[in-house]
Amino acid sequence: MTAAPEHRSDDLGSFATPSSAGEVSPAGDASPAAGDGTFPDAEPDPDADPSPDGESAAEAEPEAETEPEAEAEPVAAAERDGHAKHLAHTWEEARQAAFDCATPIPAAPVPLRDAVGRTLATDITARQDMPHYASSAMDGWAVNGAGPWILAEPGQRLAPHQASVIVTGGLIPPGAKAVLRKESGVIAEDDDGLPVLALGGTARPGEPRNGQHIRKAAEEATAGDVLVRAGVVLNPAHVALAALAGHDEVEVLGKPVVKLLLTGSEVVEQGLPEPGRVRDTFGPQLATVVEMLGGLCREQLRIGDGYTEWLEGLEDSGIPEAQNLPADVVITTGGTGVSGTDHFRRAVAELGGRLIIDGVAMRPGHPAVLAELPDGRFVLGLPGNPLAAMMALSTVGAPLLAALGHGQLPPVREVPCGTVLEPEPGRTRLMPFRLLYGMASPAQHTGPGMMRGLASADGVLVVPPHGVQLGETVPAFALPWGPAIPEPKAAESKPKSPGRKPASRTSKQAAQSGPVDWSALLD
Numbered sequence: 001m002t003a004a005p006e007h008r009s010d011d012l013g014s015f016a017t018p019s020s021a022g023e024v025s026p027a028g029d030a031s032p033a034a035g036d037g038t039f040p041d042a043e044p045d046p047d048a049d050p051s052p053d054g055e056s057a058a059e060a061e062p063e064a065e066t067e068p069e070a071e072a073e074p075v076a077a078a079e080r081d082g083h084a085k086h087l088a089h090t091w092e093e094a095r096q097a098a099f100d101c102a103t104p105i106p107a108a109p110v111p112l113r114d115a116v117g118r119t120l121a122t123d124i125t126a127r128q129d130m131p132h133y134a135s136s137a138m139d140g141w142a143v144n145g146a147g148p149w150i151l152a153e154p155g156q157r158l159a160p161h162q163a164s165v166i167v168t169g170g171l172i173p174p175g176a177k178a179v180l181r182k183e184s185g186v187i188a189e190d191d192d193g194l195p196v197l198a199l200g201g202t203a204r205p206g207e208p209r210n211g212q213h214i215r216k217a218a219e220e221a222t223a224g225d226v227l228v229r230a231g232v233v234l235n236p237a238h239v240a241l242a243a244l245a246g247h248d249e250v251e252v253l254g255k256p257v258v259k260l261l262l263t264g265s266e267v268v269e270q271g272l273p274e275p276g277r278v279r280d281t282f283g284p285q286l287a288t289v290v291e292m293l294g295g296l297c298r299e300q301l302r303i304g305d306g307y308t309e310w311l312e313g314l315e316d317s318g319i320p321e322a323q324n325l326p327a328d329v330v331i332t333t334g335g336t337g338v339s340g341t342d343h344f345r346r347a348v349a350e351l352g353g354r355l356i357i358d359g360v361a362m363r364p365g366h367p368a369v370l371a372e373l374p375d376g377r378f379v380l381g382l383p384g385n386p387l388a389a390m391m392a393l394s395t396v397g398a399p400l401l402a403a404l405g406h407g408q409l410p411p412v413r414e415v416p417c418g419t420v421l422e423p424e425p426g427r428t429r430l431m432p433f434r435l436l437y438g439m440a441s442p443a444q445h446t447g448p449g450m451m452r453g454l455a456s457a458d459g460v461l462v463v464p465p466h467g468v469q470l471g472e473t474v475p476a477f478a479l480p481w482g483p484a485i486p487e488p489k490a491a492e493s494k495p496k497s498p499g500r501k502p503a504s505r506t507s508k509q510a511a512q513s514g515p516v517d518w519s520a521l522l523d
Contacts, residue, residue, distance in 0.1 A: 101403075124238070
């Protein structure tokens with residue numbers, strides 16, 4: 001399942017990380033790794049919450065007021081302490097690394113009930129003629145020749161001037177030439193008092209014609225005809241057609257099976273939490289988001305903060321809903337920081353895994369971790385704060401799930417920025433934004449533990465470390481549940497009118513002032 005080389009070791013002391021010690025990133029910041037059995041320094045990270053879902057008092061304030069100036073000690077200071085260091089990936093590097101580390105899951109057959117929304121890997125063909133027998137299109141009588149008709153037992157061969165009762169979809173009996181609709185026939189008596197079928201009711205002259213109201217065999221397709229071509233995303237009509245064609249299952253491109261491991265002893269799933277406890281923000285929605293990103297969420301497990309629970313949660317136990325196969329991806333929430341209840345790296349190391357991504361130079365979502373276990377499973381560690389987790393999932397999880405599911409790297413578009421965004425050297429900032437008069441303005445309420453800003457956002461800005469000027473285009477990506485980012489409109493040059501009066505000084509100043517900052521209009 002993986003393409004990246006192994007960097008695994010049997011002991012925690014040589015637990016490998018993607019970058020070697022002492023390197024310098026373009027961003028210029030570094031963060032420590034567990035090179036000698038210890039983990040990164042304990043300086044608080046704004047995205048790493050002591051509770052998996054909770055919002056601390058500090059997070060209720062704007063991020064800029066709660067974020068430390070640096071997320072790691074300088075490399076030189078770390079070397080004096082004797083700790084091996086690694087460099088956090090840039091946002092672009094993290095996306096690409098998550099996409100490149102996985103190979104697509106092979107195609108496999110799935111039952112028809114699970115096929116809607118999947119991409120067809122091989123053509124669907126008719127296994128027999130469709131329909132495979134001639135049938136009636138109406139309730140009425142199967143008849144042979146002109147009437148009146150002598151009634152015969154249903155199903156037997158009809159001689160000339162005989163008829164038998166038939167229902168819609170019923171097998172046309174041998175000898176039958178047409179079907180007389182129930183509304184066009186009446187039961188009468190012949191000269192001997194025997195019942196006969198005669199035309200009546202709504203019957204028209206000459207009814208029924210030969211072949212009338214008969215669905216012929218192979219009318220829709222003959223055996224071997226291609227009904228649906230490979231590469232199509234299956235809808236309910238495709239699946240119904242496959243069933244008519246005689247299929248019980250169809251072969252589709254692989255999709256990653258995902259297991260969610262939600263952590264936190266203080267998390268409550270219902271009602272109002274008491275102080276010191278927090279509501280579960282992942283349980284109600286994370287599985288749905290994973291499905292939107294192309295995963296098949298087949299198990300969701302909640303555990304506490306103990307190391308044994310972590311280890312058991314990551315071990316391969318199989319998923320009953322996935323035919324007892326292990327998950328292709330395990331997504332955890334919380335536990336990626338450096339507190340005493342953060343066990344992600346230790347558990348992965350004990351299981352013989354290797355780190356692919358250990359931190360991303362971005363906020364929120366810096367403490368995102370991606371690892372691979374010896375059995376090929378990927379483990380994606382999301383920060384405990386809900387907005388930080390969503391940004392980490394978009395940065396690392398979306399490319400990983402796309403690669404495993406035969407997809408492309410999620411697109412990044414450009415949008416004009418409706419405000420000035422100051423530089424923050426060393427890291428990318430991910431800002432939910434709203435489109436206002438065609439320009440993107442950062443939403444409010446976007447602390448790592450907040451969800452209000454994201455709930456009303458039109459997408460997420462990818463603000464580079466050097467900042468953005470008013471009116472400048474800035475990269476952005478769409479939300480899994482939102483519309484695509486619109487393409488920027490090209491500026492149209494208008495020819496000057498020959499009789500136009502010179503613009504006033506006031507209008508000239510307005511024209512030179514550039515785009516208007518609309519961000520103050522946002523709630």
